[in-house]
Amino acid sequence: MQESTNKKTNVLIRKLMIVVVSMFGFGFALVPLYDVFCDITGLNGKTDTEAAQVNDDGIDTTRNIKVQFISHITPGMSWEFRPEIAEVSVHPGETKIVKFYAKNVTSVSMMGQTVPSVAPGEAASYFKKIECFCFEQQSLAGQEDVWMPLRFYIDPEIPDDVTMLTLSYTLYDITAKIES
Amino acid sequence: MTTTATTDTDMAHDDHGHHGPATGFKRWLFTTNHKDIGSMYLWFAFIMFLTGGSMAMVIRAELFQPGLQLIDPDFFNQMTTVHGLIMVFGAVMPAFTGLANWMIPMMIGAPDMALPRLNNWSFWILPFAFSILLMSFFLGGAPNFGWTFYAPLSTTYSNGSTAFFVFAVHIMGISSIMGAINVIVTIMNMRAPGMTYMKMPLFVWTFFITAYLLIAVMPILAGVVTMLLTDTYFGTSFFNAAGGGDPVLFQHIFWFFGHPEVYIMILPAFGIVSTTIPAFSRKKLFGYSSMVYATSSIAFLSFIVWAHHMFTTGMPLVGELFFMYCTMLIAVPTGVKVFNWMATMWRGSISFEVPMMFSIAFVILFTIGGFSGLMLAMAPVDFQYHDTYFVVAHFHYVLVTGSIFSIFAAAYYWLPKWTGYMFNETLAKTHFWCSLISVNLLFFPMHFLGLAGMPRRIPDYALQFADFNMWVSIGGFAFGLSQLIFLAVVIKCIRGGAPAPAKPWDGAEGLEWTVPSPAPYHTFATPPKID
Numbered sequence: 001m002q003e004s005t006n007k008k009t010n011v012l013i014r015k016l017m018i019v020v021v022s023m024f025g026f027g028f029a030l031v032p033l034y035d036v037f038c039d040i041t042g043l044n045g046k047t048d049t050e051a052a053q054v055n056d057d058g059i060d061t062t063r064n065i066k067v068q069f070i071s072h073i074t075p076g077m078s079w080e081f082r083p084e085i086a087e088v089s090v091h092p093g094e095t096k097i098v099k100f101y102a103k104n105v106t107s108v109s110m111m112g113q114t115v116p117s118v119a120p121g122e123a124a125s126y127f128k129k130i131e132c133f134c135f136e137q138q139s140l141a142g143q144e145d146v147w148m149p150l151r152f153y154i155d156p157e158i159p160d161d162v163t164m165l166t167l168s169y170t171l172y173d174i175t176a177k178i179e180s
Numbered sequence: 181m182t183t184t185a186t187t188d189t190d191m192a193h194d195d196h197g198h199h200g201p202a203t204g205f206k207r208w209l210f211t212t213n214h215k216d217i218g219s220m221y222l223w224f225a226f227i228m229f230l231t232g233g234s235m236a237m238v239i240r241a242e243l244f245q246p247g248l249q250l251i252d253p254d255f256f257n258q259m260t261t262v263h264g265l266i267m268v269f270g271a272v273m274p275a276f277t278g279l280a281n282w283m284i285p286m287m288i289g290a291p292d293m294a295l296p297r298l299n300n301w302s303f304w305i306l307p308f309a310f311s312i313l314l315m316s317f318f319l320g321g322a323p324n325f326g327w328t329f330y331a332p333l334s335t336t337y338s339n340g341s342t343a344f345f346v347f348a349v350h351i352m353g354i355s356s357i358m359g360a361i362n363v364i365v366t367i368m369n370m371r372a373p374g375m376t377y378m379k380m381p382l383f384v385w386t387f388f389i390t391a392y393l394l395i396a397v398m399p400i401l402a403g404v405v406t407m408l409l410t411d412t413y414f415g416t417s418f419f420n421a422a423g424g425g426d427p428v429l430f431q432h433i434f435w436f437f438g439h440p441e442v443y444i445m446i447l448p449a450f451g452i453v454s455t456t457i458p459a460f461s462r463k464k465l466f467g468y469s470s471m472v473y474a475t476s477s478i479a480f481l482s483f484i485v486w487a488h489h490m491f492t493t494g495m496p497l498v499g500e501l502f503f504m505y506c507t508m509l510i511a512v513p514t515g516v517k518v519f520n521w522m523a524t525m526w527r528g529s530i531s532f533e534v535p536m537m538f539s540i541a542f543v544i545l546f547t548i549g550g551f552s553g554l555m556l557a558m559a560p561v562d563f564q565y566h567d568t569y570f571v572v573a574h575f576h577y578v579l580v581t582g583s584i585f586s587i588f589a590a591a592y593y594w595l596p597k598w599t600g601y602m603f604n605e606t607l608a609k610t611h612f613w614c615s616l617i618s619v620n621l622l623f624f625p626m627h628f629l630g631l632a633g634m635p636r637r638i639p640d641y642a643l644q645f646a647d648f649n650m651w652v653s654i655g656g657f658a659f660g661l662s663q664l665i666f667l668a669v670v671i672k673c674i675r676g677g678a679p680a681p682a683k684p685w686d687g688a689e690g691l692e693w694t695v696p697s698p699a700p701y702h703t704f705a706t707p708p709k710i711d
Contacts, residue, residue, distance in 0.1 A: 013361060020399050026400065026403075027402070030429075034432060074422070115421050122496045170422075
């Protein structure tokens with residue numbers, strides 16, 4: 001009787017430990033799951049990390065979408081970084097070029113990386129970049145400046161309720177990471 | 181449920197003299213007795229309650245007047261953070277585990293917990309966890325990023341306390357997981373013959389379900405703090421956008437743990453009042469099986485509502501609607517419970533002993549907290565309420581007047597069984613009325629402050645909030661002092677008083693009342709018979 005209880009207890013403990021360990025693993029599995037989920041739904045406002053093909057679906061001239069540009073610099077990053085204009089109005093399908101200005105105000109050479117984000121998140125997957133400086137890393141020598149082009153269009157399939165979207169770029173200092 | 185007392189055999193068992201309590205400090209250090217460990221959990225929880233409470237006093241003192249008077253904003257942030265962490269992980273959860281340790285074996289007719297040595301260990305690592313957390317105050321500053329430790333506040337912008345915080349949380353998590361495994365094994369394997377699942381007291385049921393929630397989500401918490409640790413110190417980028425991570429992912433993982441966690445802190449409270457209300461209404465609990473099903477459905481729903489904490493993170497409309505409706509669905513099983521308690525009292529011959537007073541206060545005030553929760557569940561409205569004092573009012577109504585009032589009800593209900601003496605009723609009633617009045621003065625005006633737009637976690641505020649904040653602070657100090665009355669009642673009750681009979685409450689039911697008061701060191705060495 002005592003022995004069978006002990007055995008039952010051990011089996012149960014083992015099962016419960018499996019639950020604990022697999023839930024610990026599930027916490028980590030949420031990281032790639034979230035990425036996949038966001039890739040499909042555009043939930044987190046991340047845009048495609050690769051250049052899109054030129055639009056050949058035609059231009060929907062009946063609609064106008066306002067695209068706002070904002071730039072952020074992370075703390076410790078001593079560059080200037082701003083869009084040439086704050087906002088453009090585009091028809092879905094129409095290709096536009098907007099330039100961003102970056103200047104390394106220090107006297108040493110530095111590497112920067114910009115990360116884009118689109119709000120509202122559901123619009124992110126319809127925002128197509130044909131050419132973007134965010135696809136590569138920027139290397140600027142001391143006091144060097146550069147105008148960086150962004151060529152984009154908005155997929156005409158974009159839901160009707162989106163009339164305005166905001167594209168935000170955050171500039172990170174990756175000099176240390178590249179060197180190490 | 182009729183029960184047969186088996187106390188005679190227990191006494192005989194004790195007379196053999198084996199396994200009596202050891203003497204001195206070693207009794208507590210090496211004990212594997214569920215009653216000793218339960219008592220230690222309860223004392224530890226009370227000490228933490230006073231520790232976290234004194235931090236709340238510091239917060240309320242600073243907020244007594246607008247402007248910065250006493251402490252600087254960084255220390256204020258440390259106070260709000262550590263207050264939250266201590267109250268959640270140090271006060272409420274250990275208090276419930278203590279009650280479970282004391283009562284579950286006695287309620288199901290088991291001689292002890294199934295894994296007594298593990299039990300000892302899960303208690304004794306807790307003081308170390310909280311020492312590490314509190315130590316950080318003296319080593320460069322305690323965590324100041326809120327108890328929710330959102331990245332990047334806890335990674336990029338941390339004041340260096342992240343490592344202390346992470347190790348403390350790991351230890352607390354291990355303790356909770358071991359405690360939960362112990363409870364599940366005890367309940368599944370050690371019930372007395374005849375104690376079927378649907379005959380178990382509701383406190384046992386609710387803690388059984390809580391234990392499952394614990395083993396499901398505490399590992400997630402352990403995982404997320406580990407990611408935080410590697411992000412801060414080892415260069416990973418789980419939550420760092422520069423490296424391809426996403427700070428919003430942190431919030432998803434955290435709240436996937438965090439929402440079940442809030443039910444971990446309230447389900448045992450449902451079990452407690454489902455025990456006390458029938459006892460003092462002298463009626464059977466109305467709708468026992470619906471209570472069990474309601475508890476299970478709340479536990480299930482708790483896993484699919486986490487993003488209602490994140491309505492303002494820019495979710496798509498479909499997501500907001502899904503989480504909004506799922507959240508509102510929780511009101512259904514919770515409503516079932518509230519109506520069952522009311523139906524239990526309906527036409528009962530109610531008497532107002534102190535545990536009953538706390539239980540009735542629980543039902544009313546928890547319902548207020550539930551309703552403000554329903555308001556917060558509405559996504560469009562939440563944009564207005566988010567991060568205001570309305571949220572603070574909501575979760576303090578469910579945690580203080582909910583969980584903590586239920587713990588007081590449980591303590592008063594079982595104190596005679598634990599100590600063998602009746603507590604001083606006048607003093608206990610004073611504790612109740614002082615707590616009830618001050619707690620409402622403390623938390624009710626916070627609703628108005630929040631609706632008027634006062635943000636939470638800010639050491640200063642606009643002038644128009646001054647009057648309400650002064651009242652809130654006065655309520656806070658009064659509530660804090662009232663808890664010293666509770667300490668006095670408990671100490672007096674341990675030292676003496678009118679001897680308690682085996683069953684001091686005439687309407688009480690359950691196996692724990694079939695053993696004498698105080699409960700002998702070993703109970704139910706021979707399982708009781710249950711028909």
